[in-house]
Amino acid sequence: MSGAALLEVEGLSRNFGGLQVASDISLTLRAGDRCALIGPNGAGKTTFVNLVTGVIPPSAGTIRLAGRDVTGLPAAERVRLGLIRSFQVARLFRSMTVREHLELAVLQRDRRTFRLFASVARVAGLAGEVAELLDAMGLGAVASTAVGSLPYGQQRLLEIALAVAMKPKVLILDEPAAGVPHAESQRILDAIDRLPTDLAVLMIEHDMDLVFRFASSIVVLAQGRLLCSGTAAEIAADPQVREVYLGSRADAR
Amino acid sequence: METMFGIAVDGVAYGMILFIISVGLSVTLGLMRVVNLAHGAFAMVGGYIASYAAQGAGLPYAAALPVAVVLTVLATLPLERLLYRRIYGSANELAQVLLTIGLTFVIVAGINYLFGPTLKRIPLPELLTGTVQIGSKAIPAHRAFVIVAGGLTLLALWWLLERTDFGIRLRAAVDDPAMAAALGIRTERLYLATFALGSGLAALGGVLGAELLPLEPYYAIRYIVLFLAVVAVGGAGSIFGSAAAALALGIVDTAGKYLIPSFGEFFFYAALILILFRWPYGFFKGRTA
Amino acid sequence: MTMAGRTASRTGVAGAHPPPAARRDLGWIGIPLVAVAGLAAFWLLPDDLALLTRIAASALFVLSLDLVLGYGGIATLGQAAMYGTGAYAAGIAAVNWISDPFALLAVGGLAGGLIALVTGALILHAHGLTLLMLTIAVGQIVQEIANKARDWTGGSDGLSGIDPAPVLGLFRFDLYGRTAFLFALAVLVVALMVARRIVRSPFGLACRGVKEDPLRVSALGGSPKSYLVALYAVAGVFAGVAGALTAVTSGIVGLDSAGFPWSAEALVMLVLGGTGRLYGAVIGTAVFMGIHHILASSDPFHWMGFIGLFLIGIVLFLPGGIASGAGRLSALLSALARPGRDGGRA
Numbered sequence: 001m002s003g004a005a006l007l008e009v010e011g012l013s014r015n016f017g018g019l020q021v022a023s024d025i026s027l028t029l030r031a032g033d034r035c036a037l038i039g040p041n042g043a044g045k046t047t048f049v050n051l052v053t054g055v056i057p058p059s060a061g062t063i064r065l066a067g068r069d070v071t072g073l074p075a076a077e078r079v080r081l082g083l084i085r086s087f088q089v090a091r092l093f094r095s096m097t098v099r100e101h102l103e104l105a106v107l108q109r110d111r112r113t114f115r116l117f118a119s120v121a122r123v124a125g126l127a128g129e130v131a132e133l134l135d136a137m138g139l140g141a142v143a144s145t146a147v148g149s150l151p152y153g154q155q156r157l158l159e160i161a162l163a164v165a166m167k168p169k170v171l172i173l174d175e176p177a178a179g180v181p182h183a184e185s186q187r188i189l190d191a192i193d194r195l196p197t198d199l200a201v202l203m204i205e206h207d208m209d210l211v212f213r214f215a216s217s218i219v220v221l222a223q224g225r226l227l228c229s230g231t232a233a234e235i236a237a238d239p240q241v242r243e244v245y246l247g248s249r250a251d252a253r
Numbered sequence: 254m255e256t257m258f259g260i261a262v263d264g265v266a267y268g269m270i271l272f273i274i275s276v277g278l279s280v281t282l283g284l285m286r287v288v289n290l291a292h293g294a295f296a297m298v299g300g301y302i303a304s305y306a307a308q309g310a311g312l313p314y315a316a317a318l319p320v321a322v323v324l325t326v327l328a329t330l331p332l333e334r335l336l337y338r339r340i341y342g343s344a345n346e347l348a349q350v351l352l353t354i355g356l357t358f359v360i361v362a363g364i365n366y367l368f369g370p371t372l373k374r375i376p377l378p379e380l381l382t383g384t385v386q387i388g389s390k391a392i393p394a395h396r397a398f399v400i401v402a403g404g405l406t407l408l409a410l411w412w413l414l415e416r417t418d419f420g421i422r423l424r425a426a427v428d429d430p431a432m433a434a435a436l437g438i439r440t441e442r443l444y445l446a447t448f449a450l451g452s453g454l455a456a457l458g459g460v461l462g463a464e465l466l467p468l469e470p471y472y473a474i475r476y477i478v479l480f481l482a483v484v485a486v487g488g489a490g491s492i493f494g495s496a497a498a499a500l501a502l503g504i505v506d507t508a509g510k511y512l513i514p515s516f517g518e519f520f521f522y523a524a525l526i527l528i529l530f531r532w533p534y535g536f537f538k539g540r541t542a
Numbered sequence: 543m544t545m546a547g548r549t550a551s552r553t554g555v556a557g558a559h560p561p562p563a564a565r566r567d568l569g570w571i572g573i574p575l576v577a578v579a580g581l582a583a584f585w586l587l588p589d590d591l592a593l594l595t596r597i598a599a600s601a602l603f604v605l606s607l608d609l610v611l612g613y614g615g616i617a618t619l620g621q622a623a624m625y626g627t628g629a630y631a632a633g634i635a636a637v638n639w640i641s642d643p644f645a646l647l648a649v650g651g652l653a654g655g656l657i658a659l660v661t662g663a664l665i666l667h668a669h670g671l672t673l674l675m676l677t678i679a680v681g682q683i684v685q686e687i688a689n690k691a692r693d694w695t696g697g698s699d700g701l702s703g704i705d706p707a708p709v710l711g712l713f714r715f716d717l718y719g720r721t722a723f724l725f726a727l728a729v730l731v732v733a734l735m736v737a738r739r740i741v742r743s744p745f746g747l748a749c750r751g752v753k754e755d756p757l758r759v760s761a762l763g764g765s766p767k768s769y770l771v772a773l774y775a776v777a778g779v780f781a782g783v784a785g786a787l788t789a790v791t792s793g794i795v796g797l798d799s800a801g802f803p804w805s806a807e808a809l810v811m812l813v814l815g816g817t818g819r820l821y822g823a824v825i826g827t828a829v830f831m832g833i834h835h836i837l838a839s840s841d842p843f844h845w846m847g848f849i850g851l852f853l854i855g856i857v858l859f860l861p862g863g864i865a866s867g868a869g870r871l872s873a874l875l876s877a878l879a880r881p882g883r884d885g886g887r888a
């Protein structure tokens with residue numbers, strides 16, 4: 001069932017001043033894994049993503065990608081090795097169109113961005129692939145719209161499309177459905193379903209509906225610590241999780 | 254030996270002028286994060302007012318100097334309200350460059366309209382035209398005066414920033430503007446006062462330095478690069494940094510003029526690149542103010 | 543939540559404007575327009591060919607600045623370093639070794655590109671004020687070297703005696719400056735086409751990404767700094783060619799070709815025409831130098847006052863330059879022309 005280890009995180013820790021936002025987190029994702037990371041607001045989920053992807057340096061711990069230690073590598077280098085994330089808050093180029101975003105992502109992935117005299121419109125195979133990506137996310141109608149004037153829900157879909165376009169080995173989605181109208185969130189699941197089965201996906205999500213539909217395993221993070229992990233059924237039944245996670249969610253609302 | 258001494262005196266005097274003008278730029282840059290390319294124009298305005306006060310209105314030098322400083326401050330304060338306030342903050346650097354270049358052009362044109370394109374002098378009082386004897390050496394009185402004035406400016410600024418209420422609030426606002434505002438420091442008035450301080454220093458330097466940086470309409474454009482370089486090396490907002498950088502530039506440049514072959518400015522700018530490469534916020538940043 | 547409000551209002555905006563990509567596709571028209579306008583000026587103003595030649599060469603220089611600023615977001619006050627280097631390289635080559643005009647342009651472009659590559663790699667880690675200062679410093683150093691290397695550059699007297707061979711071996715640089723202008727215009731038009739190609743290439747797309755959000759580009763696996771350095775070098779080639787073009791057509795190179803005022807002036811011209819549009823550089827330069835020529839013949843300072851007020855006005859009221867003003871006006875007009883449709887959509 002489970003393949004080779006793609007992402008191995010060991011003893012990852014980080015503090016902001018006095019605040020311990022990640023303490024001794026260890027986690028392994030194998031080829032084919034569909035794992036959900038859940039936890040109350042402020043648990044340190046996004047921080048964990050930032051640590052793993054190299055946006056902020058950890059104070060302790062190691063990160064291995066397909067067996068290779070990437071702890072000291074810059075973010076862009078990890079991306080080139082196939083570790084891709086989406087942002088919790090859509091982070092896009094406001095004046096560029098939807099199509100241009102996907103073109104840039106695909107060109108960047110294939111390292112064809114240093115072509116100075118080729119026209120983007122004529123790069124072999126690009127238009128077709130971009131059209132497929134647009135279709136998959138239902139963004140075809142707004143392909144030529146500048147992202148700055150796009151409804152937020154569609155910006156979120158583009159954010160996911162960008163991550164998918166990168167053909168990741170390990171894909172980390174930080175609350176992909178946040179801000180997406182409920183009817184559209186199925187598109188995101190569909191897109192994930194269409195991904196090659198041999199890559200590993202870690203999804204951070206608050207919407208438990210989505211979590212249970214997506215995940216084969218669930219990891220619970222609270223106050224920067226791994227609380228427990230298990231199959232969806234185990235987690236759903238775990239009284240400790242209900243207590244900590246659902247309890248504090250109820251407070252937050 | 255004599256030339257070395259001459260270089261030292263001239264270099265330090267020149268450096269002091271650069272310091273007085275540049276530190277004004279440094280203070281506004283440090284607090285308001287505005288690249289004021291019109292700072293040289295403010296210095297020029299001060300110089301022209303003094304020149305007019307002395308030659309046109311017949312005021313003595315001792316009166317023309319403060320009049321020029323005060324009038325320059327009064328003339329530039331409305332600019333803070335009308336123009337500068339809109340472009341504060343480091344996110345605006347292109348707008349800052351354009352607006353202050355525009356302002357510089359307008360001032361250059363205005364000065365030329367009022368005073369013509371010829372060189373203007375500020376006649377020195379007799380006291381400053383002779384020499385003063387220090388031990389066995391005689392140095393020009395004007396140079397000595399400029400050096401003393403620069404030293405006093407340095408002390409006064411140090412006192413103002415380290416010992417007064419204004420200075421405490423200013424440093425608080427530089428360190429953390431949001432926190433300062435939360436503590437009830439009225440940043441608007443602080444900005445206005447700092448802007449006044451900046452243009453007052455520019456005017457002071459413009460008047461004192463008229464012998465070394467001659468007054469003509471292109472003054473504003475000709476020397477601004479020097480002032481900026483001093484600030485970049487000294488670090489925005491650092492008084493002692495500005496002083497050290499200005500003296501270094503003054504001496505290097507003066508030595509270059511005396512000694513052939515001279516690569517003075519070349520070395521200064523090469524040093525500037527190396528320094529900014531290594532210390533992007535200036536060599537002296539963080540030591541004071 | 544606020545999200546809903548944002549969504550609704552943005553849909554409205556999206557409906558009102560044509561998508562920018564569709565608008566940009568008409569951009570190629572600018573290039574033949576430049577050629578036609580240049581030829582028209584050639585017929586109409588035969589006595590001002592020296593000025594027109596200077597405008598064409600300067601427009602190429604401003605175009606190089608647009609590549610850097612408009613497509614890479616690098617605010618620089620030192621673009622003249624590349625222009626001056628190109629001008630001196632071509633000038634020195636012309637005086638000593640080469641006389642073919644195209645070879646001289648190549649020498650200038652190479653020199654400008656090299657100096658940009660080296661200094662860009664050194665300084666482009668910086669941002670904002672620090673970067674601004676570093677670009678100024680590079681310009682000062684180039685100028686200072688040119689000043690000190692008198693034997694080669696003529697120092698403050700300038701470098702003269704540049705006498706290029708006929709273009710393609712056929713067209714002599716005549717006394718009236720006809721060949722010079724047509725040569726400069728042709729170079730400008732070709733440069734515009736090349737620049738347009740570059741900004742629409744994968745590389746240009748990546749640079750626009752860096753301009754907007756460098757961190758997002760690195761999240762896509764790109765290295766923002768290497769894009770910026772490459773762009774700076776490419777623009778350096780353009781600036782170097784512009785310098786060489788000035789040297790070839792005017793026969794002299796002066797110290798001010800590398801000076802801070804020339805960099806600042808280029809910025810002014812670019813902003814006047816609008817950044818990030820390529821032909822904005824041509825419009826801005828033509829307007830700036832044209833009006834300069836008219837006003838400065840009475841009094842250069844009137845001109846400065848006028849342009850100064852204009853700059854202040856642009857910053858306060860029109861942050862995108864003349865071209866954006868025109869763009870906004872036409873958007874406004876087209877929105878007014880079909881109120882019914884917009885109302886229906888909102």
Ligand SMILES: Nc1ncnc2c1ncn2[C@@H]1O[C@H](COP(=O)(O)OP(=O)(O)OP(=O)(O)O)[C@@H](O)[C@H]1O
Binds near residue numbers: 040
């Ligand atoms: N750069 C930072 N400096 C200081 N504290 C930070 C920083 N980034 C995050 N934090 C703090 O770390 C904690 C964890 O934040 P994080 O964004 O990782 O939570 P999260 O689990 O993603 O929450 P949410 O579900 O709301 O997205 C929070 O208390 C946050 O305030």
Ligand SMILES: [Mg+2]
Binds near residue numbers: 045046047088
């Ligand atoms: Mg989060």
